[in-house]
Amino acid sequence: xxxxxxxxxxxxxxxxxxxxxxxxxxxxxxxxxxxxxxxxxxxxxxxxxxxxxxxxxxxxxxxxxxxxxxxxxxxxxxxxxxxxxxxxxxxxxxxxxxxxxxxxxxxxxxxxxxxxxxxxxxxxxxxxxxxxxxxxxxxxxxxxxxxxxxxxxxxxxxxxxxxxxxxxxxxxxxxxxxxxxxxxxxxxxxxxxxxxxxxxxxxxxxxxxxxxxxxxxxxxxxxxxxxxxxxxxxxxxxxxxxxxxxxxxxxxxxxxxxxxxxxxxxxxxxxxxxxxxxxxxxxxxxxxxxxxxxxxxxxxxxxxxxxxxxxxxxxxxxxxxxxxxxxxxxxxxxxxxxxxxxxxxxxxxxxxxxxxxxxxxxxxxxxxxxxxxxxxxxxxxxxxxxxxxxxxxxxxxxxxxxxxxxxxxxxxxxxxxxxxxxxxxxxxxxxxxxxxxxxxxxxxxxxxxxxxxxxxxxxxxxxxxxxxxxxxxxxxxxxxxxxxxxxxxxxxxxxxxxxxx
Amino acid sequence: xxxxxxxxxxxxxxxxxxxxxxxxxxxxxxxxxxxxxxxxxxxxxxxxxxxxxxxxxxxxxxxxxxxxxxxxxxxxxxxxxxxxxxxxxxxxxxxxxx
Numbered sequence: 001x002x003x004x005x006x007x008x009x010x011x012x013x014x015x016x017x018x019x020x021x022x023x024x025x026x027x028x029x030x031x032x033x034x035x036x037x038x039x040x041x042x043x044x045x046x047x048x049x050x051x052x053x054x055x056x057x058x059x060x061x062x063x064x065x066x067x068x069x070x071x072x073x074x075x076x077x078x079x080x081x082x083x084x085x086x087x088x089x090x091x092x093x094x095x096x097x098x099x100x101x102x103x104x105x106x107x108x109x110x111x112x113x114x115x116x117x118x119x120x121x122x123x124x125x126x127x128x129x130x131x132x133x134x135x136x137x138x139x140x141x142x143x144x145x146x147x148x149x150x151x152x153x154x155x156x157x158x159x160x161x162x163x164x165x166x167x168x169x170x171x172x173x174x175x176x177x178x179x180x181x182x183x184x185x186x187x188x189x190x191x192x193x194x195x196x197x198x199x200x201x202x203x204x205x206x207x208x209x210x211x212x213x214x215x216x217x218x219x220x221x222x223x224x225x226x227x228x229x230x231x232x233x234x235x236x237x238x239x240x241x242x243x244x245x246x247x248x249x250x251x252x253x254x255x256x257x258x259x260x261x262x263x264x265x266x267x268x269x270x271x272x273x274x275x276x277x278x279x280x281x282x283x284x285x286x287x288x289x290x291x292x293x294x295x296x297x298x299x300x301x302x303x304x305x306x307x308x309x310x311x312x313x314x315x316x317x318x319x320x321x322x323x324x325x326x327x328x329x330x331x332x333x334x335x336x337x338x339x340x341x342x343x344x345x346x347x348x349x350x351x352x353x354x355x356x357x358x359x360x361x362x363x364x365x366x367x368x369x370x371x372x373x374x375x376x377x378x379x380x381x382x383x384x385x386x387x388x389x390x391x392x393x394x395x396x397x398x399x400x401x402x403x404x405x406x407x408x409x410x411x412x413x414x415x416x417x418x419x420x421x422x423x424x425x426x427x428x429x430x431x432x433x434x435x436x437x438x439x440x441x442x443x444x445x446x447x448x449x450x451x452x453x454x455x456x457x458x459x460x461x462x463x464x465x466x467x468x469x470x471x472x473x474x475x476x477x478x479x480x481x482x483x484x485x486x487x488x489x490x491x492x493x494x495x496x497x498x499x500x501x
Numbered sequence: 502x503x504x505x506x507x508x509x510x511x512x513x514x515x516x517x518x519x520x521x522x523x524x525x526x527x528x529x530x531x532x533x534x535x536x537x538x539x540x541x542x543x544x545x546x547x548x549x550x551x552x553x554x555x556x557x558x559x560x561x562x563x564x565x566x567x568x569x570x571x572x573x574x575x576x577x578x579x580x581x582x583x584x585x586x587x588x589x590x591x592x593x594x595x596x597x598x599x
Contacts, residue, residue, distance in 0.1 A: 030567045030568065030569055031565075031567050031568065031569055035570075036568065036570025037570070037572050038572065040550060044588060045587075046578035046579060046590070047574060047578070048571055049572060050570070051573075054578060062563065062564070062565040063565065064564070064567050065565065065566060065567065066566075066567035068564070087555055092516075094518055096592040096595065145596075146594075157594060158593055158594050159592050160586055160587070160590065160591055161590040161592055162589050162590075163590075208574060227549035292516055294516065297555030299555070301563075302556055302558065302560045302562070303556065304561060305561040342586075353517055406564075
């Protein structure tokens with residue numbers, strides 16, 4: 001069943017969106033939040049666990065100090081206050097993703113609260129998102145639903161559980177309601193999650209890979225008529241796991257809510273599931289008794305106190321904030337405001353930085369990412385960084401061009417080969433026989449022919465009008481089917497005509 | 502007045518996945534009411550100057566260094582599982598929640 005939607009424009013004319021986000025960040029500590037089992041992604045199921053993660057009777061959790069420090073750092077980077085004293089609680093529910101039948105989480109005493117994040121939108125507009133709290137908790141195990149037609153839980157016969165992820169430290173960052181974004185709401189949603197991801201990556205406290213679930217976003221959306229202060233009823237779209245999906249999900253929910261409200265019905269307060277294939281959401285469960293979690297203080301863990309000295313020690317270790325980093329990178333790279341904003345909006349700033357670190361100049365790195373890779377990523381409908389171009393590949397391609405082994409046109413062909421999985425640039429050049437003609441003899445032959453065919457041009461060049469050389473170079477490139485190095489051709493023409501370059 | 506009634510007990514039993522008969526609910530409502538009332542007398546003893554506590558020992562920051570310790574093999578992890586498949590716990594599909 002498909003839900004009715006209004007066009008985004010009509011929805012915006014009639015209603016004012018209010019957003020809220022819960023972003024879960026998996027910390028990249030070596031061990032789990034409460035056990036010494038390794039925090040590693042992708043290993044053999046149920047091997048990165050011990051008795052604590054499996055919720056065996058009589059075991060005692062012990063808090064990971066590094067996880068606390070990482071959480072405090074996240075709080076500080078989000079301009080939060082750090083609680084002098086806080087504690088863990090038990091969130092009780094029965095579901096096979098937690099073998100303990102409760103999740104150990106912070107509830108009424110988060111470690112960080114009352115912060116904010118200034119978000120820069122694509123046109124440079126700044127938007128302040130207020131942070132309600134950032135609290136610590138543990139991740140749950142991974143369920144795979146088996147049987148049924150679709151692999152989804154609907155119609156599944158049974159589920160298989162891997163507890164490797166169980167107990168992985170999480171920090172959940174909760175915003176206050178975000179008002180006033182208007183039609184920029186979808187864009188703000190994406191920019192906010194991108195900013196959080198950038199911060200935790202920059203702090204080094206999370207691998208921050210959305211495709212691996214290191215950063216997961218639940219997006220709350222509600223609409224109200226323009227001018228009304230009271231919030232509408234919200235939906236919560238769970239686990240929106242790419243930046244593009246966050247933008248799309250918020251946009252879709254705004255359109256869906258608008259249609260529901262237009263029909264005169266109230267919006268149902270419920271969980272929605274995001275479907276990347278259709279870019280729509282479907283109803284999950286309505287809020288019910290299942291959300292009666294009966295939190296109570298975790299008796300097996302003593303409170304955490306964060307002395308002001310400790311907090312200041314941690315503050316002193318914080319890296320340069322992303323906004324300051326952007327300013328510095330722009331200055332280092334010598335990009336104009338517009339060039340730099342394009343780079344940021346295309347989501348390739350980190351990639352360009354890595355490419356420069358791998359040995360490319362700022363100009364070369366930008367030329368490749370903005371000129372070649374961003375477009376290809378758009379066509380493939382993935383983020384540029386996920387297309388599969390390694391910084392070293394760009395450096396290698398560029399070196400080949402500079403050495404005159406291949407020209408720019410061939411280099412883009414080689415790039416396509418790399419993306420098609422045909423091998424390294426050197427291998428592809430070899431396989432496809434893509435070398436520029438560097439032997440001067442065939443070039444000179446083509447040059448002589450071109451000069452003979454265009455004697456007027458030859459005379460102009462002899463007379464000092466060097467810019468006329470383009471016509472001869474063009475003819476030579478044509479004759480050699482683009483396999484010549486244009487720079488070398490130019491040199492040879494001038495040499496032939498006895499003109500100083 | 503009792504702070505917990507029969508409906509509360511029925512609700513809690515449902516949340517805790519405990520099946521209870523009508524007689525059990527009646528009896529438990531009475532017993533729990535006594536317990537809750539007894540615990541309540543503690544708050545009468547503590548004045549406003551006594552902060553609420555979740556822990557009787559004046560201890561904070563019991564930490565572990567972030568160093569990898571022991572783990573189980575998949576076989577050990579699954580040794581107590583009622584059912585397993587390909588190294589993972591096999592459980593009934595629960596449609597109610599996700």
